Amino acid sequence: MILDSETKAVELPDDHGTELRLWLRLLTCTTLIEGEVRSRLREKFDVTLPRFDLMAQLDKVSDGMTLSDLSKRMMVSNGNVTGLVERLVESGHLDRRTSETDRRVQFIRLTKLGRAEFRKMAAEHEKWIADIFGDLSPKDIRELMRLLAKAKGSAQRSAKARNA
Amino acid sequence: MILDSETKAVELPDDHGTELRLWLRLLTCTTLIEGEVRSRLREKFDVTLPRFDLMAQLDKVSDGMTLSDLSKRMMVSNGNVTGLVERLVESGHLDRRTSETDRRVQFIRLTKLGRAEFRKMAAEHEKWIADIFGDLSPKDIRELMRLLAKAKGSAQRSAKARNA
């Protein structure tokens, strides 16, 4: 701790300790919840988190999505999605058909089975999440939403600047 | 939207949409930052995030840590740590020796090389994080810290209840 001439605590010019601690806390918090959700999904439905996430993306649309869309929305690599989709088609949860106007493109959809199973899981999942955040007041939630939005914007600005 | 008899908006008894949206935002935010940090580590130092994280744990102590300690602190499985440590010993960053009082236990330490390289990376890393959160005011950071601590506590309570 550094004290100035009037014995008040001051920061070193580039002490970025608070940001680092914030990042570690954010990461811990997310990892903790993610692990919990992963366990419950495996335990109750014998499904992995990546598969659940992929199905969640597809459940939001009725007419299917391309692999590229999926990888963008899930923020994972293209090749990763290829493999996930492959296994979910194999298990009968997804359905793929090639675009008629652009033969590079594959539209991926949930099958009836896939959608039915997903809906069942999603209903439980939503309750788990509500319980996991159960100690937070509506005001806490609003504040967190606001601050995380700000953090996201800041991170995007930083990432963009690096790639410019 | 549901309206009651006096035409005021009311919630369905178990609509947990806000918690779910909070979780998705938290996850997005973390994934975004994690991806950014991962890219930069690879680009500047040709190191993976898990290796960096493991070295960060070891840098906090002078006399080494056991594999179990590492896996608890990193919140990953035991087998995962075994592999990570193996590769880092191989590359000369870590050092392992068996406990003399309990031959099951292995103490893992950073080598001189490992510590030197880590310190260099950590200094850069701290600046990246500061930049990534650069749009947040000190007050924003304090608030986020507080709310994330509360969220973490809530998640732990929920996880504990499930395993009871």
Add this chain to the structure above:
DNA sequence: TGCAATTTCTTTATACTTCAAGCAATTGGC
């Protein structure tokens, strides 16, 4: 039209990750 750039997706190599099973060492009753 021609053809270079781009886009979409797959493949490959390598690494990370979990879970579950298993081995060896230690501990805690009795």
Add this chain to the structure above:
DNA sequence: GCCAATTGCTTGAAGTATAAAGAAATTGCA
């Protein structure tokens, strides 16, 4: 002192993840 339970770690199988290279199709523009 014995032995069942526990602890620390490793292994193996399956799955998830990235980056990089490549194949196929489309687009854009001279």
